[in-house]
Amino acid sequence: MNHGYDQSLSIILGLRQDVESEGEIEKLKKILHLDFQAKISKISLEEFVDAVQGYVPPNDIEWIESFQRRYLDMSKGRELEEAMKRIG
Amino acid sequence: MASDSIEIVADAILQGISPKELREKGWTYSDEGVGGEIEVIANSADRAAEVLRTFFPSGVPVNSDFYDKLSRFSRYFGFGEHSEKLVGVIWAAAFDHMTDANRTEMLRVLKESENLDFWTMIRAFPHFLPKLKLPLSSFADYLFEFADKIGPDLAGGPFFEAIELFAYRRPNEALEVLKYHLDKEMGSTRAHLCSLILGGIRSASRDGRIDSGIVNRLDDELLRSPITQKRLCYHGSWVSAFRMDKVSVEELDQRLQQMLGGDEKEISEAFRSAYGCLLGKLGDQAFVNFYIRWIGAHADPSIPSTAKYWVVHSILSLCSPNPGKTEILDFKAGANLLIRVQPIPYDHAGIWRDMEYFLVDALKEGNETFEIVLNGMYLADEVNLSRLITEGKLQYLESEMSQHGMTQYVFKLIVSDNPTLRKLGFELLRSHQVHADVKDVMEVVKPVPGVLKIILLESIRRPMLGEDTSQFFLALLPIYEQCESEVKEEFKREMVVQGINYPGACLSKWKELENPSNFLREVIERVEKYFTNLKAVANSPVNSLTFPGFEQAVERGAREQSHAVSNSVKQRSILRQFATTIQVIYGDTWTTYVDGHLGKPSGFQSISHSIEYPRIERIDPEGMAIRRLNAAIELEKLVKKDASH
Secondary structure, three states: OHHHOOOOOEEEEEOOOOHHHHHHHHHHHHHOOHHHHOOEEEEEHHHHHHHHHHHOOHHHOHHHHHHHHHHHOHHHHHHHHHHHHHHO | OOOOHHHHHHHHHHHOOOHHHHHHOOOOOOHHHHHHHHHHHHHOHHHHHHHHHHHOOOOOOOOHHHHHHHOOHHHHHOOOHHHHHHHHHHHHHHHHOOOHHHHHHHHHHHHHOOOOOHHHHHHOHHHHHHHOOOOHHHHHHHHHHHHHHHOOOHHHHHHHHHHHHHHHHOHHHHHHHHHHHHOOOOOHHHHHHHHHHHHHHHHHHHOOOOOHHHHHHHHHHHHOOOOHHHHHHHHHHHHHHHHOOOOOHHHHHHHHHHHHOOOHHHHHHHHHHHHHHHHOOOOOHHHHHHHHHHHHHHOOOOOOHHHHHHHHHHHHHHHOOOOOOOOOOOHHHHHHHHHHOOOOOOOOHHHHHHHHHHHHHHHHHOHHHHHHHHHHHHHHOHHHHHHHHHOOOOHHHHHHHHOOOOHHHHHHHHOOOOHHHHHHHHHHHHOOOOOOOHHHHHHHOOOOHHHHHHHHHHHHHOOOOHHHHHHHHHHHHHHHHHOOOHHHHHHHHHHHHHHHHOHHHHHHHHHHOOOOOHHHHHHHHHHHHHHHHHHHOOOOHHHHOOOOOHHHHHHHHHHHHHHHHHHHHHHHOHHHHHOOOOOOOOOOEEOOEEOOEEOOOEEOOOOOOOOOOOHHHHHOHHHHHHHHHHHHHHHHHHHHHHHHO
16 A cells, blocks of 8 residues: 555545535445445535644644635635636 | 940950959049940930940840840949949930830840849839830830839839839820720739829829820829729829929828828828828928828828838838938837827738837937837737737847846836836846846835835736746845835745745755845745755655546646647747658657668757746646736735825
8 A cells, every 4th residue: 555554545525515426425335345335435625624724733724724715715716706807 | 445434344345354354454434424425325326326336246136145235334333323324225225226026025035034134124224214115005015014023122113213204205105005004904013003104194294295184084084983993093193293393292282181081092092102202202301291290190090001001111211211311200209100000900010020120229219219119109009019029029129128228127117107017017027138137126116115015916917937037036135125014024925935936947046146135045944944845745645635637637738738838939930930840759860861862870969948837837827827816906906096095
């Protein structure tokens, strides 16, 4: 196994509203061997960001905040889209 | 040996004695003496016959030898008025003694032979054509065929001048030639020919050499014609008559006004005609003033592109005369007139070429003049000029600019209140025309927080390549260091970003500097910390984090970029445009196979040029686009804030 680890888990990150991927993961689990079914799961991006923000030391928090601003703050995205139309 | 210069030279030509050998034998001549001899030949048929007998003892040949011998006079008397007149006069005298069939044959030889000094004979046409006798249809057809052969070549000027002279001196015959052509299909060459003939006839009528009623009826017929080329023929004839001093400036003005009331081609003809009249009057200040007023009154963005060409071309002639002559029109005034006809379409290369020459001449006039001219032009036609600068289409200007101290000008633009001029400043900086010198920059840029904020935001919005970026930040560093405000910290953060973005052109260069300031030292430390941290996580499992299709997208992106770079290089490389590209599958040598022989193999030679790619643009293109957009938004807010105060 890469990186010298004994075990691994597959984590699918997706938006909370993305219910379709949850259905797909459940379908996949059903065809997996029982031992591997618990090795794949989905975490929403919103939960992931909240969790990381809770653990990251204050000095290193900038990256996760900018991730949150860029990908999860839709109001910022809309603002940029309008500016792009205006400024060109 | 004969006694006068012309016969001595004629004899030397016959015997194959070169001009140098003749001079070594003690031969000299004076312009005045030769001029007098030519006058005698021109006015005395007997004397002309004597010269012909000396020159052609076995009779005038009806083949190319005739032109070959005749054109040699210029080697002895120089390429100038004397040789042209002498050739023309002897030519006319020789044709006087020929039959119509031989004259026709000789004109055919001149037109078709490729081994003749065609242009020497063309220069002699004004002294030959007015005396040429031929049956109408042959005469008219030859005029057209020569005009067609000469085309737009400026060296053909004497031929067209000869047509005007012929029509002026022999107006009744010219009228028949004109009618002959007017009955034929009217293309641009024929229309030009007709306009010259009509111009000559019009001039003759002003001197009472032909009934003016005939000319008036012709004018009326042509002006009312539904065929544009016929109307153009009428309009163009006024230029000929004006050049022959038979039309006043007031009358010319009325005719130009008439043309402006016509269709697109007639409007263009008005500008072409005005320029045509100007050419012969560059020394006449009153006419030059009239021309400038006329252009000022009628040149505007809506005129046809061809008319714009004549405006630009004429302004170039007025502001940038030949070396040694003083300008007729001040560059700033010239620029104002050029600005009137903008925008100029991007793909009108001829107009832009003249504009580029104008800018180069303005640059040679002085930096201040150049700044006013370029700023004015850019503000008037930002879209097209910006495209030409960024695509490297103004290479002559670029090369000239690089030889003049442009740093202060460019940084004046960069700190300008006008966002369009700031954009021009960054475009010039990016196109390598400027070496950012710290001293020059400090003269122009003052440590005022508002100004520094604008420069910083503009630099984010309009990023440059590695070396330009490094130079830009180093030039501005001492100024930002003096400014005790938030913008100083923002500048530091931006330097860190660029150090990470260009570890070669920025970080390595900055580390090489002797005695860096504390500010720069801190920037370098922060960038190095980033790279140290990066190394530490190089093997982290977090690098396995990906999303579906990412790998394929990266590969496709790299391929598309490679194609784009390759195409761009091909477009900009003259060599690549001439040469054929062959994809080599294997091997490292090449050879040629010519006429059944295989040459010796030679090794490939490689030529390469590398440029540092901005790392962050590659790693996070979306983030960089957002940064640029955010900078544009902030700039917009700053401008609004300033406007409200």
